[in-house]
Amino acid sequence: MMNSHTTQHLKHAKWQNIVIIFILLFMFVSALPNLYSDKVKLHLVSNNSKQTHSETISPQDINTLLSQHNLTVDEIKTSDISTAITLTNKDDQHAIERLLRQSYGADYSIGSRVESNSPTWLKSLGGEPIKLGLDLSGGVLFVLNVDTEHALSDRFKNIALEIRTLAVESRIRLAQISQPNNHSVEINFSSSKQTDNVKLLAKIMKSYPELTKKKQGDKQVILSYSPKQQVKFRQETMKQTLKTMRGRIEELGITEAVTQKQGKNNIRIELPGVHDPEEAKRIIGATASLDFYQLAESSTTAGIIYMRDDNGNKLRMNGQAVLSGSNIKNARAGQDEMGSPLVNLTLDGVGGKKMSAFSKKNIGKPMVTVFSEFYRNANDDMTKKSKVINVATIQQHLGSQFSITNMPSSKDARELALLLRAGSLTAPVTIVKQRSIEASLGIDNIDNGIKALTIGITITLLFMAFWYRTLGIIANIALALNLVSLLGLMSLLPGAVLTLPGIAGLVLTVGMAVDTNVLIFERIKEELKRGRKTLSAIEAGYKSAFSTILDANITTMITGIILYSIGYGPVKGFAIILCLGILTSMFTGVFVSKALTNLAIRDNKTQLLSIKTGDNL
Amino acid sequence: MSNLVLNQRSQLTKFRIISFYCATVFIIIALLGLFNNGLNLGLDFTGGYLTEFSTQHSITQGKMEGLLTSYLPDAFQLSSAENGTYWSVQQADNAISLKGKTWLMEFAQQSGLTITPQDAIYIGSQVGEELINQGGLALLTSIIVILLYLSLRFEWRLAAGSVIALFHDVVIVLGLFAWFDLSFDLTILASLLAIIGYSLNDSIIVGDKVREIMKSNSEKDVDSIINLAIRATIVRTLITSGTTLATILAIWLFAGESLAGFSISLFCGVLVGTFSSIAISATVPQLLGLSADYYHKKEQEVCQLP
Numbered sequence: 001m002m003n004s005h006t007t008q009h010l011k012h013a014k015w016q017n018i019v020i021i022f023i024l025l026f027m028f029v030s031a032l033p034n035l036y037s038d039k040v041k042l043h044l045v046s047n048n049s050k051q052t053h054s055e056t057i058s059p060q061d062i063n064t065l066l067s068q069h070n071l072t073v074d075e076i077k078t079s080d081i082s083t084a085i086t087l088t089n090k091d092d093q094h095a096i097e098r099l100l101r102q103s104y105g106a107d108y109s110i111g112s113r114v115e116s117n118s119p120t121w122l123k124s125l126g127g128e129p130i131k132l133g134l135d136l137s138g139g140v141l142f143v144l145n146v147d148t149e150h151a152l153s154d155r156f157k158n159i160a161l162e163i164r165t166l167a168v169e170s171r172i173r174l175a176q177i178s179q180p181n182n183h184s185v186e187i188n189f190s191s192s193k194q195t196d197n198v199k200l201l202a203k204i205m206k207s208y209p210e211l212t213k214k215k216q217g218d219k220q221v222i223l224s225y226s227p228k229q230q231v232k233f234r235q236e237t238m239k240q241t242l243k244t245m246r247g248r249i250e251e252l253g254i255t256e257a258v259t260q261k262q263g264k265n266n267i268r269i270e271l272p273g274v275h276d277p278e279e280a281k282r283i284i285g286a287t288a289s290l291d292f293y294q295l296a297e298s299s300t301t302a303g304i305i306y307m308r309d310d311n312g313n314k315l316r317m318n319g320q321a322v323l324s325g326s327n328i329k330n331a332r333a334g335q336d337e338m339g340s341p342l343v344n345l346t347l348d349g350v351g352g353k354k355m356s357a358f359s360k361k362n363i364g365k366p367m368v369t370v371f372s373e374f375y376r377n378a379n380d381d382m383t384k385k386s387k388v389i390n391v392a393t394i395q396q397h398l399g400s401q402f403s404i405t406n407m408p409s410s411k412d413a414r415e416l417a418l419l420l421r422a423g424s425l426t427a428p429v430t431i432v433k434q435r436s437i438e439a440s441l442g443i444d445n446i447d448n449g450i451k452a453l454t455i456g457i458t459i460t461l462l463f464m465a466f467w468y469r470t471l472g473i474i475a476n477i478a479l480a481l482n483l484v485s486l487l488g489l490m491s492l493l494p495g496a497v498l499t500l501p502g503i504a505g506l507v508l509t510v511g512m513a514v515d516t517n518v519l520i521f522e523r524i525k526e527e528l529k530r531g532r533k534t535l536s537a538i539e540a541g542y543k544s545a546f547s548t549i550l551d552a553n554i555t556t557m558i559t560g561i562i563l564y565s566i567g568y569g570p571v572k573g574f575a576i577i578l579c580l581g582i583l584t585s586m587f588t589g590v591f592v593s594k595a596l597t598n599l600a601i602r603d604n605k606t607q608l609l610s611i612k613t614g615d616n617l
Numbered sequence: 618m619s620n621l622v623l624n625q626r627s628q629l630t631k632f633r634i635i636s637f638y639c640a641t642v643f644i645i646i647a648l649l650g651l652f653n654n655g656l657n658l659g660l661d662f663t664g665g666y667l668t669e670f671s672t673q674h675s676i677t678q679g680k681m682e683g684l685l686t687s688y689l690p691d692a693f694q695l696s697s698a699e700n701g702t703y704w705s706v707q708q709a710d711n712a713i714s715l716k717g718k719t720w721l722m723e724f725a726q727q728s729g730l731t732i733t734p735q736d737a738i739y740i741g742s743q744v745g746e747e748l749i750n751q752g753g754l755a756l757l758t759s760i761i762v763i764l765l766y767l768s769l770r771f772e773w774r775l776a777a778g779s780v781i782a783l784f785h786d787v788v789i790v791l792g793l794f795a796w797f798d799l800s801f802d803l804t805i806l807a808s809l810l811a812i813i814g815y816s817l818n819d820s821i822i823v824g825d826k827v828r829e830i831m832k833s834n835s836e837k838d839v840d841s842i843i844n845l846a847i848r849a850t851i852v853r854t855l856i857t858s859g860t861t862l863a864t865i866l867a868i869w870l871f872a873g874e875s876l877a878g879f880s881i882s883l884f885c886g887v888l889v890g891t892f893s894s895i896a897i898s899a900t901v902p903q904l905l906g907l908s909a910d911y912y913h914k915k916e917q918e919v920c921q922l923p
Contacts (some may be wrong), residue, residue: 262667437697452876507868551818
């Protein structure tokens with residue numbers, strides 16, 4: 001009976017060891033790409049497209065040019081369109097770039113790209129090194145211009161439309177309604193009947209209390225924003241845009257970006273470790289918004305707009321949108337039964353009510369979904385481009401959830417969902433500056449920081465080995481495995497970025513990993529003092545320390561999770577490392593070190609004594 | 618012999634009680650500093666004045682930093698782009714900082730660099746209002762959830778001890794930054810979060826020991842139980858704090874100016890956290906009236922139920 005229990009226990013331990021080895025191997029492979037350094041590749045692209053590239057520039061030329069200045073490169077590759085130069089030493093980049101610019105700058109544009117030189121098998125496994133934050137490795141800087149004037153003018157266009165609708169509803173004829181400038185609207189009444197006009201004006205003022213009213217004679221009224229109100233509107237637009245930008249960056253999975261307001265109407269965005277600036281640019285600069293319109297019943301209705309759908313059919317729509325993108329609470333890309341891409345929408349409370357009321361009244365009638373985007377035309381003017389993406393018949397009474405079908409591709413569906421989730425922009429934005437920026441901490445500081453961290457960890461390792469002897473060495477191996485696992489986990493997670501705050505988390509987790517082992521060892525000592533045999537003392541030590549370790553780690557984990565879910569930017573980065581570090585330190589500190597202790601004891605029975613002497617120190 | 622042990626015990630109690638009152642005084646001093654001086658918020662929080670310029674030749678960041686330090690009267694943040702030819706200098710928006718592009722010309726003459734001024738513009742804070750609100754909310758939620766979890770696992774008085782120790786640690790470090798007028802930026806915020814984690818860990822281990830002794834032994838009074846728990850965990854506390862402090866000290870000494878504030882904050886936090894795990898998180902439950910036979914009473918109640 002006793003015997004079968006032991007064999008079962010051994011079997012269990014064997015399985016546990018296999019699982020542990022498997023996990024450690026997986027983490028090791030994930031962490032491997034961090035060992036390989038990045039290589040800088042310079043690209044020379046001819047400005048003159050007619051000239052064949054290889055005619056004007058040859059690898060030999062570049063090589064002789066560089067060797068004259070005692071610079072070496074790994075590889076120079078020439079193709080029909082460009083020349084790629086792989087640098088041996090990253091630090092040479094400035095010098096070589098300057099040299100190339102002097103010699104070829106007139107005809108060629110020079111760009112640089114950073115690539116990992118890890119072997120192909122590792123790349124094919126999808127292994128990637130940890131992404132470093134702005135402070136450690138730099139990134140891309142975008143400066144966006146927010147066209148608040150355009151937003152203001154749009155706002156008044158909407159007000160004018162609303163006034164028209166109100167006038168039709170209350171059967172008051174307006175001679176003309178116009179926008180003399182972007183912050184006012186001029187109403188010309190056709191009759192000078194004051195009671196009607198006053199009634200309409202009162203209604204307008206009720207929906208837009210921020211407007212200032214100014215009478216120009218009997219029939220003419222100008223409604224406008226006072227200068228103070230204009231400033232307020234611009235500030236609010238900037239605030240909204242900033243918030244949307246932060247949302248979009250978060251949606252892109254970049255946690256450690258810096259978003260700042262620059263000047264009056266610019267936004268400065270710094271993105272760390274962005275490999276594909278073009279994609280980031282597209283998402284950040286996108287001004288896409290969705291609006292839902294009703295088809296107009298007759299051409300006499302006020303404020304009609306005309307648009308063409310994909311087949312060139314002319315659509316006549318009510319100018320006032322039933323619903324706009326700002327009412328969308330959540331959007332997810334998906335597929336219908338036929339497998340064609342769609343976007344599932346969830347509306348907020350106001351939107352849900354609007355949609356419910358509208359669709360109830362209009363079952364069987366078509367609704368038009370319009371996708372709009374701003375772009376700069378040849379004259380550098382901001383223009384709005386709108387496209388009808390579908391005309392769907394309202395089949396039933398819709399609630400706050402429905403979907404947009406007829407998306408061209410699932411990539412488009414995903415992108416539209418992302419943009420809708422992050423919130424639409426009320427003002428068009430354009431990227432006015434794009435630049436690659438260097439690590440804000442500076443290379444010397446980073447090198448020093450890594451040196452310091454190494455010194456600190458070395459002191460810790462030496463102390464543990466000295467204080468606990470054999471067990472200390474086991475703890476040190478566990479600590480090293482902990483760092484490898486943490487590195488592996490961080491490389492696996494797409495959102496994890498290592499920054500200075502992250503290093504604070506690293507220091508804390510190293511401390512906690514040491515703590516886990518110290519707690520166990522102190523327990524073992526205690527058990528030994530009580531007169532237990534070494535083997536059972538070790539067993540009991542691991543067992544009873546576990547609940548303490550669990551309590552301490554769970555509480556810290558709670559803090560980590562809350563920080564992650566509520567925090568933003570650097571706080572989030574810190575929280576990720578903290579949570580992952582707790583997981584890995586529990587794993588290595590408890591399971592791995594126990595397996596190692598068992599191994600050490602089984603392999604060498606004399607070790608039992610040396611544990612004891614270590615304890616008596 | 619037993620007299621000596623008794624004497625030692627009461628000394629530890631005395632030490633704890635005195636430390637507890639000291640900690641109270643420290644908290645008051647720290648709060649005074651916070652309310653009087655306020656925190657010297659860094660550029661990350663306040664925003665400031667941004668001056669951008671480009672240089673003809675590429676320069677290392679360290680060199681440019683040295684040149685600017687000797688020229689600019691106030692603290693600044695420097696970042697470079699385009700291989701060290703494009704520079705952004707961010708300064709606080711106050712009376713002594715140099716604004717606009719005019720100072721650049723003088724700086725160019727003094728340093729002998731060929732400088733082309735680019736933009737000079739006001740820049741907003743790196744952190745949105747939502748972060749400040751959410752940050753406060755996060756702290757509050759985590760404290761409440763931790764209190765709940767610990768109350769479930771331990772006794773509410775032990776839980777309260779841990780949370781008060783946590784409050785103590787954070788306030789003391791904040792007070793330090795207020796009194797010495799050190800710049801409080803985002804890295805300091807991160808180090809504060811690390812301190813929270815550390816402080817909790819420390820307090821819980823002492824609390825756990827207290828619970829264990831209370832469960833196994835009902836004869837002793839609370840005072841000696843707590844002293845016993847501290848005595849049992851002191852080696853572990855010193856080893857963990859010692860090794861963590863060694864790492865932080867290494868960062869402080871060798872990592873240079875840019876990480877100084879960060880390591881000062883962490884160092885003090887860990888030091889204070891170790892102290893508070895003994896002086897506060899173990900003493901508060903006693904002052905709140907923790908009874909030595911709490912866990913035994915509980916068991917009896919359970920037994921009496923049927």
